[in-house]
Amino acid sequence: MMVTEEEIEQVTKLMKIDVHDHKEFIDKVHAMIDYFDILDSAGVEDEEILMLDVPLSSLRDDKHIQYQDKLIEKLKHYKGTYVRAPKMM
Numbered sequence: 001m002m003v004t005e006e007e008i009e010q011v012t013k014l015m016k017i018d019v020h021d022h023k024e025f026i027d028k029v030h031a032m033i034d035y036f037d038i039l040d041s042a043g044v045e046d047e048e049i050l051m052l053d054v055p056l057s058s059l060r061d062d063k064h065i066q067y068q069d070k071l072i073e074k075l076k077h078y079k080g081t082y083v084r085a086p087k088m089m
Contacts, residue, residue, distance in 0.1 A: 003029045 005022045008029060012019045019025065077084035 003033065 003026060005026060008019075008022045008025050012022065072078050072081065072083070075083055
């Protein structure tokens with residue numbers, strides 16, 4: 001399955017990502033699709049999946065414990081009620 005530049009441009013518009021050169025992503029997307037094709041051909045349909053059956057009575061109770069401090073003041077980078085996250089490239 002080949003991905004076109006137009007499809008990548010459409011996806012970036014839907015995700016509101018500003019990409020100046022859509023062509024640079026075509027090879028990356030093709031490499032990802034090729035990798036998924038390898039995973040699809042692994043043939044694990046016949047593998048038995050072992051799942052541990054855990055009764056609900058053996059799980060711990062979910063309890064709400066009020067946090068006493070103001071969590072936002074414990075963060076390194078905040079301004080008002082906003083947290084500053086690392087810059088995405």
